[in-house]
Amino acid sequence: MPVAYVTLYPGSTVxxxxxxxxxxxxxxxxxxxxxxxxxxxxxxxxxxxxxxPGLRRALQPQTA
Known part of the structure; x- marks a missing residue:
């Protein structure tokens, strides 16, 4: 399943x-x-x- 993490330019409203x-x-x-x-x-x-790998860990469900 493709996912995307995006950073925006300052002042962008996308x-x-x-x-x-x-x-x-x-x-x-x-x-x-x-x-x-x-x-x-x-x-x-x-x-x-x-x-x-840090981004992939962010996708993992948080378990307590």
């Missing part, structure tokens, strides 16, 4: 629904994200690359 609509116009059906989450900043590892 919504998740706007982004999904854009994806539906430009991507095939299987590549359209099921959910889009807008975040302030993407987590980075010490090298400066996006911390993809």
């Amino acid at each position: 919504t998740e629904d706007d982004l999904v609509a854009h994806c539906r116009l430009h991507l095939t059906r299987v590549k359209v994200p099921e959910s889009i989450t807008i975040v302030e900043a993407l987590p980075r590892n010490p090298v400066g690359k996006i911390d993809k």
Whole structure:
């Protein structure tokens, strides 16, 4: 299931629904994200690359 984490330019007013609509116009059906989450900043590892395992952990249901 494709998902997307998105950061916006300062002052941008794009919504998740706007982004999904854009994806539906430009991507095939299987590549359209099921959910889009807008975040302030993407987590980075010490090298400066996006911390993809950290994003995957964020998707895991929180257990107490």
